[in-house]
Every structure is written in C-alpha cells, then in structure tokens.
Amino acid sequence: MPTPISIPKxxxxxxxxxxxNALFKREVTTRFGQYRLGLFWMLVEPLISVIVIGVLIATIAGKTVPEIPYAFFLLLGKLMLNVFKGSMSTGVRAIGSNLALLVYPTVQPLDTFIARFLYELVMSLIAFVLFSVVGMWLGITLSLANLHIVLVCFLISWLMGCGLGLIFGVASAHFKEVDKFVMLLTSPLMFISAVIFPLSALPTAYQQVLLYNPLVHTIELSRNALFPHYAIDAETLTYPLMVSIVVLATGLMLFRGNRNFLSQS
Amino acid sequence: MIELRNLTKYYPVNNGIRYVLRDVSLIIPSRTNLAVLGPNGSGKSTFLRLIGGAEPADSGTIITDEEISWPLGLSSGFQGSLTGRQNIMFVCRINGLDSNQTSHVIDQVINFTEIGEYFDMPISTYSSGMRARLCFGLSMAFEFDVYLIDELTSVGDTIFKEKAKAAFEKIRKRASLIFVSHSVQTLKQSCQSALFLRDGMADYYPDIDEGLEVYTEYIQNHRNHSNPKQGAKHIPKKILTQLNLPMITTDDHLPENPGNPTPPPKPKWRRLAAKKAARRKARLENNKSEIPSDGAPLTPPIARKMAAKKAARRKARLEKAMSEGASDGASPASPKARKMAARKAARQRARRALAKTVTPPNDNQPAN
Structure with a gap:
C-alpha cells in the first residue's frame, strides 16, 4: 500500500x-537538454562571432588594438554585452515560459525572473573564467590585481539587464509587441557599446555620445582592469551603477504594481 | 474548514470588469466533498486557483488550517518541454523533499500512471489522458487535506477512471475534495455538498441534490444566454425534441403532452439507404426473372465469372472447414485448439492478402 508523503513545512x-533552485535547474535542463553539447554551444557561440568579426576587422580593416590581443579584447566585450542582453531578453519571456508552473502556490512570478537572471550571470561568469584560463595558458598576460573591478563590471551590467528584463517582462504581459521591440533594440547594441572597437578609436564628438551608453563604461573599465596599459579617460563606475539602480528600482516597482495581473492568466 | 471573508476577484474585460466573486463570505466545512457548479465562464477554475493559492484575490482573505493541494487540471502544473520525470522532480524540489522521499514519490507516480516509456518523454508529447494520469498520480503521492480537482477525471479511459475512483475511496477517510466537473453523474457519486457560482455570487448548498436542482433550473431559464449544449445535458431527451419545436416553448405546455412526440423525420442518409435497398431488391428480382428467360442477364459477364469463382472458393473453404471440423470432432481436444486453428487460418489469410497486394510490382519487374 503506497503511503502519501506529507509536504514538509x-x-x-x-x-x-x-x-x-528548482527553477534554476529547470532552466539548465531545458537550455542544455535540447542540444547534445549544451555547455559547448554556450562557449562556442561567442567564440564564433569573435572569430568572424576578428578576422573581418583585423585583416580587412587592418586595425587592431595594440595593448590587448584582439581576440580577447573582443571576447571580453562580448561576454559583458551577453550578460546584459541575455538577462534582458530572457526576462521578457520569463513568465510566459513558466506559466504552467505558476499553479504551485509557492512558485511566485518573481522567482521565475530571479532564476533566469541568475542563470545568465552564472553562465557568463563560467565562460569568462574558462576563456581567461585558456587565454593565460596561451600566453596572454592578464593583470589579476584588479579582478574585483571586472567582477563589479559584470554585476553592474547584469543588474541593468535584470532591471530592463523586469520592465519589459511586465510590459510584454500587457502588450505582446514588446517581444519584437526588444529584439530590435538589442541588435545594434554590439556597435554602440564599443564591443568591436576601442572607444578611443572614435572621434571625440562620437565618444561623447557613446558615453551615454552605460555598457561602454563597464566594458572599457573591465578591459582597463585586466590590461592596465589600455588607456581610458572619461569612463566611471558611478554612472552605470546609478543607471542600474534606477532601472532595477523601476522594474521592481512596475512588477510590484502589476503583481496580481502577472500571476493570473 | 476553509473560510472566505469578503472575497472579491475580478478580471478586466474589453469594456470594464467581470466579477468572478463579489464580496463573498462563506464557510466550507471540513470533510465534505464539494461540487462546484456553474455555467461555463462563471469562474469555477478561478475559484479553485484562488483556494489553492495559485492566484491572489483582489480583496478579502481566505482563512484555512488545512493543507490544500494545487489545482489539479489538464492545462496546468507541467512544463511541456520537460519530461514527466523532470516535472515530478521539480515539484519535489520546490517542496524541499530529500532524495529518499523524491524517489518514493517517483516510484508511486510510475506505479499509478502506468504510462511506461512516456514517463521520460516531454509532456508536450502526452495525450490529455496521460497528462491527467500524471497529474492525478502526483497529487495522490502527497498528503493533502483538500484536493482541488478541475475536470481531471473526465478525459481518462475506464482504467484511469476506476483507479481514480479507488483513490477517492481511499482518501475519503483523511481528506476531502473540491470538485469541478460538468458530469452530473460524477458529482452525484462523489460529492455531498455543492457550491453554485454565477454572476459573482456563490451559494453553498449542504445537500448536493438541492444544489444540482437549483443549478439545473438556472441553466434552463438561461438557455438563451448561455451555452446551449451545457443546458441540454440536464434535460431528458424526449422533452428536448419538443423544446426544439417552434410552437411549444413555455414550460406549461410540457406536462400536457408528456410522452410520444411525433417521430422525427429520419435522417437523410437513412432515407437514401432505404431507397438503395429497395432498388437493389428490385434489380435482384429482375435478374431472377430475366436470366432464365432470355439468357442475357443485366450483370456483365466478368462480374458473373467472378461471382462463380467466389462461389467455388467458398465451397472449397466450406469443405475444408467441414473436414477440419471432422478431425476436430475426432479429437475433442478443446475449444482452445479450435481457437488456435482459427487464428492460424486468419494469419494465413492475412499473409495471402499481403502477398496479393505485393505481387503486382513483382510482375512488372521482368518486363523492365
């Protein structure tokens, strides 16, 4: 006779x-479950774009960054951008793809966001560590004294992504079009975030414009932290930090206001 | 005991607000199986979600000291991209079960559901019956005081229905049900009290029969506004045909002619079939009379040839069967042996049929 189990308090x-934790594991199984080589693709995807862009820029345009091996320069920017972009775009569909699981009373809509955001952060950090180790093994000299700044840069970019993910997630519950809008929004990010070129390579007037993008700050600062010879001048941590706080607060407030609306459907 | 205090729940609709519950206060006693009644769209499922804590109320509170399950429905609870096992693991994880308890739950679910290899396939490949089995099996592995069941047993096959019934019997001692179903039969069987939801109001009836009566009456009075199919379920068939006649629409006409209504016209296919049968009969009689007289039957020669062959074959078969029957009689072995022989013959026939369908391309091959 099977005995039922009482749910512990x-x-x-x-x-x-x-x-x-359960949602995080569910995220890992669904992302990696579809592909045989889940983690492999996670790492290969930025690598491929790095190789393609690296070959294009370095050989055709003939421009490189003297202070940093160009591949690593590109990789770092790409990872920083990915932690932002990933959190934002997965946040948009966080509720939609977990709708069936919200029936369990302990699973709240915010948990689905948090699990997805954590997933993006963890995966980006793993990728960063792996690429760094491989880079150092290949002979790239990284200055590890300022590693904490790199970490802070990752966290700030991530928090901005989380805030925007929350905002768009709430918005997409009201308007379905937000999905497409976010996709449009993310596509030019690579070119306006100084991922494929150093900010100093631009004319001063354009530099001033691009500095409004908080991602430029975190990306350039993390490069400076790992390669002290890489020169930066106007970038600060304060500005992206302020932006991330404001965005995150807005997102959480919007979420709080629409809490009832989000959990019904 | 579940107490609702000034509970209000509404949804925004195109032009304004639609109330599911409007300032409802009531007490659902312990140890009574409650049937939730109401026309489609009256918020029965939402009521379950409210009680189960899957959805917050807009105002008011739900007070209870009982362990309530999540709403057990077809469309909820399982992530389609995950396998059955992964979904069960998820539920165990969010409830903080250790690995021993988890494997215990999984074993129990496997035993109950009997879906075999589907247990390790994505839920999106399941039929609705298999989903119902999984959902039901999972909830029965946990100990709840109240189970919320939303139309779950209506999709299963008889095996599942029997299992569900047995499970209900078993948990009757320790738990109660809150049951949403459109099958009056099921509700009558397993529930003692009823809750009737409509237009934001909720009425509690301690006696299910009383509740069903009120509900049926309401449905009949609102047939023009609500889903007619649902109303039709509760009206005896004879009266239904009369209700469809344009003349008699009010209730007071009904008792006057209680029985034998004019027989409805036969459906078209039946009329056609009857005509065809008549034609065939006529033709047969024609044939009978004509064949011997002038020797030029209506049927074409090929058909006749084939018929003759068929008759010969049948005769051969009959003879064979007779001889077999004789041998059978010689050894009055058992009906089993006869059955086996029949099966063997069927297999042979099937093989022959298969061969027939296969041969034509083989015939062509040498020509190529």
Missing part, C-alpha cells in the same frame, strides 16, 4: 530559495 525564505 518551510519558512518563507527557505521556500523561496527552494523554488529558485
């Missing part, structure tokens, strides 16, 4: 951690 904090 947990405090709200423990419950939330359990739920986020």
């Amino acid at each position: 947990h405090s709200p904090w423990v419950t939330q951690i359990l739920v986020i």
